[in-house]
Amino acid sequence: MAINKKMEQAFNEQINKEYFSEYLYLAMKARFADMNLEGFVNWFDIQVQEERAHAEGMYNYVLERGGQIELFSIDKPAIKGTTPVEIFRQVLEHEEFVTSRINAVADVADEVKDRAALIFLNWYIKEQVEEEASVGGVLAKLELIGDDKQGLLALDKELATRVFNPPVIG
Numbered sequence: 001m002a003i004n005k006k007m008e009q010a011f012n013e014q015i016n017k018e019y020f021s022e023y024l025y026l027a028m029k030a031r032f033a034d035m036n037l038e039g040f041v042n043w044f045d046i047q048v049q050e051e052r053a054h055a056e057g058m059y060n061y062v063l064e065r066g067g068q069i070e071l072f073s074i075d076k077p078a079i080k081g082t083t084p085v086e087i088f089r090q091v092l093e094h095e096e097f098v099t100s101r102i103n104a105v106a107d108v109a110d111e112v113k114d115r116a117a118l119i120f121l122n123w124y125i126k127e128q129v130e131e132e133a134s135v136g137g138v139l140a141k142l143e144l145i146g147d148d149k150q151g152l153l154a155l156d157k158e159l160a161t162r163v164f165n166p167p168v169i170g
């Protein structure tokens with residue numbers, strides 16, 4: 001069954017949000033490179049790859065359903081803060097926003113009674129729980145560390161160990 005036009009539009013808009021996330025994290029990665037915090041750079045590098053995988057997962061799904069891809073312009077990312085803790089507050093805020101957008105796409109699937117899309121979107125709904133937990137974990141540590149440089153370096157070391165596992169979506 002061909003994908004409903006409203007559903008297709010919701011997916012296309014979400015693909016843009018995922019690419020925007022990739023762009024935002026790419027910009028943030030550079031900020032941490034400027035601060036010589038290589039572990040954070042690694043963390044953002046993986047985040048960038050994950051966001052691209054999220055976008056591609058939806059892209060492939062729309063095509064699989066016989067829908068049309070429409071790519072929109074990607075907004076220029078604006079980083080609000082300058083310190084690691086300020087940047088991570090923005091990351092959490094952004095992930096909460098993305099969660100609300102994914103839920104909105106699921107609402108459309110509900111509305112047009114697209115059960116296959118709902119099942120597909122379940123992966124993203126669960127992924128957002130993980131995204132918020134992982135970002136929230138780093139933010140909590142940064143809040144705890146405060147101005148302690150040793151603590152920041154220890155966290156940087158920890159984040160250097162993060163590895164990219166290509167997600168199996170759907």
Ligand code: OFO
Pocket residue numbers: 018021050051054094095098128131
């Ligand atoms: Fe795609 O999860 Fe973050 O934004």
